[in-house]
Amino acid sequence: MDPELPSQALERQIATADILKVIASSPNDVQPVFEAIAQRANKLVGGYASTVIRFDGDTASLAAFTPVSEEADAVLRNAFPMVISGNPGFETVRRGEISELDDTEAKENADLPIRNVGRARGFRSRLLVPLKSDSGVIGTIRSSRRCPVYRESRSADGLRGRRWATRGHRMIASQLFKTDSAPRNSFS
Known part of the structure; x- marks a missing residue:
C-alpha cells in the first residue's frame, strides 16, 4: 500500500473528529x-x-445517505430493506472485504437492483x-461515482488494453478508512 499522504491523513483525522463530536x-x-x-465518507x-x-x-x-434529488432518493429508499444472502456485494462486505462494482450498466449487472438505483441516482460505479x-x-459505507474509472491493463498477449475498474477509488478508501482487506470484484 502506498504511504499515506499528509493531506489525506489530515482529512481523515478531521472527518474522524467531526464524527466523534456527533457521537458525543x-x-x-x-x-x-x-x-x-455518509457525508464525511x-x-x-x-x-x-x-x-x-x-x-x-x-x-x-438503509441508515443514511447523501441526497441527490427527491425522485432519486425515493428510488433508493424503496430499494430497502434487502436480503444479504444472494447479494454478492453484501456477502463480500459481510466477510470484511471491500467490494467494487465497475459499471452498473455492464451486461452482467442487468438483473441486479443496483442498476435501477444507479440509473435513478446518476452513478455508474460503486x-x-x-x-x-x-x-x-x-x-x-457505499460510495459511488458518476462514471466508471478506467485503469490500464495488459492482456495475455502483451497488448495494452483498458478494463473497467475503480482502482483509484478503492485505493483512496482503503487508505482513508484504514481497511486491510483486499478488493474483490462483486456486485450488489
Whole structure:
C-alpha cells in the first residue's frame, strides 16, 4: 500500500473528529452519526453520493445517505430493506472485504437492483467498504461515482488494453478508512 499522504491523513483525522463530536452530542441517537458518516465518507473519497447501510441478520437496511434529488432518493429508499444472502456485494462486505462494482450498466449487472438505483441516482460505479465494530461487520459505507474509472491493463498477449475498474477509488478508501482487506470484484 502506498504511504499515506499528509493531506489525506489530515482529512481523515478531521472527518474522524467531526464524527466523534456527533457521537458525543447524540449519545442515545445513532441516526445523526450515520448521517455524519455518509457525508464525511463522500467527501473523503471524492464520491458522487454515499450511503450507510446497516446489517441485521440477513437484512440490509438503509441508515443514511447523501441526497441527490427527491425522485432519486425515493428510488433508493424503496430499494430497502434487502436480503444479504444472494447479494454478492453484501456477502463480500459481510466477510470484511471491500467490494467494487465497475459499471452498473455492464451486461452482467442487468438483473441486479443496483442498476435501477444507479440509473435513478446518476452513478455508474460503486465501492462498498465494511463498517466494523468490536462485534464484527455491522454494515457498509457505499460510495459511488458518476462514471466508471478506467485503469490500464495488459492482456495475455502483451497488448495494452483498458478494463473497467475503480482502482483509484478503492485505493483512496482503503487508505482513508484504514481497511486491510483486499478488493474483490462483486456486485450488489
